[in-house]
Amino acid sequence: MLHHLLLTIAILLLLTFACAEKHPSAKCQALKKTLQLENTTILDVAYVAAPTNVSTAGSCQSSASVTAAPLCRVYFVINTTATSAVHAEAWLPDTWYGRFLGLGNGALNGCIDYVDLDYGTSLHFAAVGSDNGHDGASGLPFLNHPEVINDYAFRAIHVEAVVGKQIVEAYYGMPAARSYFLGCSSGGRQGTQEALKFPDDFDGIVAGSPATDLNNVLGWEAMLSHYVGETSPDSNTTAETSPKFITPELWSVVSAEILRQCDALDGVKDGIITEPDACNFRPEAIQCTDGETTGCLSPVQVEAVKNIYSPLYGLDGQLVYPRLSPGAEADPLASFIFGGTFFTFTADWERYAVLNVTEHDFTNFGLQDIALFNEVNPGGSATYDGNLSAFRDRGGKFLTYHGQRDPLISSTNSKRVYDLISHTLSLPLLDDFYRLFLIPGMGHCFGGLGPTSFGQGITTGTNAVNDSAHNILLALVDWVENGVAPATIIGSADGDGNLTERTHCRYPMRSVFNGTAFVCDE
Numbered sequence: 391m392l393h394h395l396l397l398t399i400a401i402l403l404l405l406t407f408a409c410a411e412k413h414p415s416a417k418c419q420a421l422k423k424t425l426q427l428e429n430t431t432i433l434d435v436a437y438v439a440a441p442t443n444v445s446t447a448g449s450c451q452s453s454a455s456v457t458a459a460p461l462c463r464v465y466f467v468i469n470t471t472a473t474s475a476v477h478a479e480a481w482l483p484d485t486w487y488g489r490f491l492g493l494g495n496g497a498l499n500g501c502i503d504y505v506d507l508d509y510g511t512s513l514h515f516a517a518v519g520s521d522n523g524h525d526g527a528s529g530l531p532f533l534n535h536p537e538v539i540n541d542y543a544f545r546a547i548h549v550e551a552v553v554g555k556q557i558v559e560a561y562y563g564m565p566a567a568r569s570y571f572l573g574c575s576s577g578g579r580q581g582t583q584e585a586l587k588f589p590d591d592f593d594g595i596v597a598g599s600p601a602t603d604l605n606n607v608l609g610w611e612a613m614l615s616h617y618v619g620e621t622s623p624d625s626n627t628t629a630e631t632s633p634k635f636i637t638p639e640l641w642s643v644v645s646a647e648i649l650r651q652c653d654a655l656d657g658v659k660d661g662i663i664t665e666p667d668a669c670n671f672r673p674e675a676i677q678c679t680d681g682e683t684t685g686c687l688s689p690v691q692v693e694a695v696k697n698i699y700s701p702l703y704g705l706d707g708q709l710v711y712p713r714l715s716p717g718a719e720a721d722p723l724a725s726f727i728f729g730g731t732f733f734t735f736t737a738d739w740e741r742y743a744v745l746n747v748t749e750h751d752f753t754n755f756g757l758q759d760i761a762l763f764n765e766v767n768p769g770g771s772a773t774y775d776g777n778l779s780a781f782r783d784r785g786g787k788f789l790t791y792h793g794q795r796d797p798l799i800s801s802t803n804s805k806r807v808y809d810l811i812s813h814t815l816s817l818p819l820l821d822d823f824y825r826l827f828l829i830p831g832m833g834h835c836f837g838g839l840g841p842t843s844f845g846q847g848i849t850t851g852t853n854a855v856n857d858s859a860h861n862i863l864l865a866l867v868d869w870v871e872n873g874v875a876p877a878t879i880i881g882s883a884d885g886d887g888n889l890t891e892r893t894h895c896r897y898p899m900r901s902v903f904n905g906t907a908f909v910c911d912e
């Protein structure tokens with residue numbers, strides 16, 4: 391009773407104190423004049439009083455709804471050097487749970503992630519997203535701007551964290567108690583780079599489908615497009631000119647054959663190949679026989695397909711990158727690689743960050759180009775290093791996930807990275823600070839087949855259930871703040887009316903069908 395009374399008095403005092411404070415909208419507006427941060431200019435401040443839709447000018451045309459309003463939006467720019475700058479937004483919700491959230495980017499961009507700003511603030515984080523040091527999706531800003539490349543390679547997220555936390559502290563009058571990072575794809579690489587280079591920036595990191603070993607993944611993606619005859623990022627003439635090209639119709643034949651050979655390996659014929667690394671697909675099974683010309687592969691197409699589903703080895707015989715996962719070709723994003731043009735991000739990388747030219751002929755793209763990428767390693771962007779000891783020693787927690795039907799970044803690479811860390815640190819299992827969840831059926835970062843929503847953000851609709859068993863960001867919070875590490879992540883199906891779930895396993899456990907459900911097995 392006395393306890394209750396004291397609590398009531400405490401709450402009343404708090405409320406009184408809160409009322410004596412300026413209204414959040416006044417506090418928000420005041421930031422424009424009062425914030426004085428080194429190398430940083432506050433460009434705009436806006437208090438968003440009620441849920442609304444927002445968008446931004448510039449080449450990204452980012453837009454999102456603000457569902458967590460009321461909140462304060464702060465738009466700012468950080469000069470990182472005399473020739474580079476990072477533009478960023480901080481979204482500061484009135485209802486704040488004392489947590490900071492740094493956000494990542496995708497591909498080579500250049501675009502503040504509004505969807506994740508909204509997602510993070512909806513869970514009451516103070517969230518900050520940046521443009522990664524340049525505007526837009528093209529790699530052109532890298533050309534002859536090594537400091538812009540440095541922002542992309544390692545610095546943008548670091549200054550986003552450092553300056554972002556200062557803004558959060560100035561606004562709320564107290565520092566964030568904990569700081570987190572959320573990103574996928576390029577964002578997954580950024581989170582990994584943070585853990586390697588700036589281990590103090592974040593207490594916890596969610597790094598999805600990471601583009602680690604960046605020079606090699608870009609080289610591999612281009613090789614895949616090259617195998618089917620693609621030579622130019624600017625035109626789409628491959629379909630007419632190359633006998634190696636595989637039309638969307640023929641890809642459907644390939645996918646159907648892959649499922650015929652491998653879908654049932656996991657015990658359930660459901661279109662999902664639970665372990666694509668166990669699928670030894672033989673394209674010869676659909677090679678054209680005498681007189682056959684449609685619905686089958688010519689000998690050169692068989693050769694192309696065999697290359698696509700084989701690991702890539704370099705000039706020195708070392709593995710460059712694991713193979714494409716059988717099944718991943720059916721994901722819609724596979725058209726970025728097999729749609730008729732040379733893989734555009736690699737073309738940008740080679741021209742603008744490696745060769746420093748505006749024009750280049752990709753007809754003879756090959757292993758020598760990938761070797762050059764690694765030699766130049768623009769800005770130290772490779773992000774392939776197993777030494778996470780500093781992050782581990784400061785108590786950092788790292789969660790990563792990878793869709794096993796990802797057509798852009800092979801999930802096998804995330805196993806390779808796990809094994810690299812394990813080997814480097816001489817730890818048989820990384821469970822005490824690093825956990826990798828493999829997601830059968832999921833494409834790149836989200837979507838695909840089966841229950842693939844588990845709070846990873848990136849797009850709306852991936853936060854089907856709000857609790858730490860189903861939401862990887864809340865699982866990370868639980869791990870950092872309560873010491874409760876996620877043994878599994880339960881995925882939910884994306885809004886098709888019926889909520890289906892599947893338990894996703896942490897590597898090196900395997901997802902095994904026990905007759906009624908998939909369970910995680912040592």
Ligand SMILES: *[C@@H]1O[C@H](CO)[C@@H](O)[C@H](O)[C@H]1NC(C)=O
Nearest residue numbers: 428429430431468469472475
């Ligand atoms: C940032 O750089 C711009 C352009 O060089 C300059 O005008 C501005 O004053 C700089 N801002 C700060 C805070 O250093």
Ligand SMILES: *[C@@H]1O[C@H](CO)[C@@H](O)[C@H](O)[C@H]1NC(C)=O
Nearest residue numbers: 440441442443444454455456
């Ligand atoms: C935001 O835009 C979407 C789609 O255009 C619309 O359905 C929604 O009602 C809008 N929300 C608000 C708060 O204006």
Ligand SMILES: *[C@@H]1O[C@H](CO)[C@@H](O)[C@H](O)[C@H]1NC(C)=O
Nearest residue numbers: 428429469470471472549552
């Ligand atoms: C401000 O920028 C300069 C380089 O332009 C850098 O040396 C300095 O460390 C920066 N300060 C902060 C707080 O980042």
Ligand SMILES: *[C@@H]1O[C@H](CO)[C@@H](O)[C@H](O)[C@H]1NC(C)=O
Nearest residue numbers: 487512513514856857864867
């Ligand atoms: C999850 O939902 C509950 C109530 O439905 C809410 O109280 C809680 O704040 C939510 N969690 C987060 C982190 O937003």
Ligand SMILES: *[C@@H]1O[C@H](CO)[C@@H](O)[C@H](O)[C@H]1NC(C)=O
Nearest residue numbers: 626627629637638729730731
């Ligand atoms: C290129 O051509 C193929 C085959 O005609 C077509 O399916 C694809 O959509 C085209 N891709 C682009 C980027 O225009």
Ligand SMILES: *[C@@H]1O[C@H](CO)[C@@H](O)[C@H](O)[C@H]1NC(C)=O
Nearest residue numbers: 534535536743744745746766
């Ligand atoms: C291109 O410029 C970078 C510095 O940004 C340099 O490291 C690289 O060697 C240059 N590439 C060539 C082919 O000269």
Ligand SMILES: *[C@@H]1O[C@H](CO)[C@@H](O)[C@H](O)[C@H]1NC(C)=O
Nearest residue numbers: 777778779780781814815816
């Ligand atoms: C890892 O990095 C730490 C510094 O953070 C260093 O002391 C240690 O020797 C490195 N370990 C290995 C295996 O390279």
Ligand SMILES: *[C@@H]1O[C@H](CO)[C@@H](O)[C@H](O)[C@H]1NC(C)=O
Nearest residue numbers: 883884885886887888889890
């Ligand atoms: C949802 O479940 C009901 C009952 O099992 C079924 O009839 C319906 O087809 C399902 N809807 C979808 C979209 O799967």
Ligand SMILES: *[C@@H]1O[C@H](CO)[C@@H](O)[C@H](O)[C@H]1NC(C)=O
Nearest residue numbers: 903904905906907908909910
């Ligand atoms: C299979 O796993 C599910 C979920 O853990 C469990 O409920 C069921 O009893 C198991 N079935 C068998 C045959 O072990």
Ligand SMILES: [Ca+2]
Nearest residue numbers: 653658660662
């Ligand atoms: Ca299956």
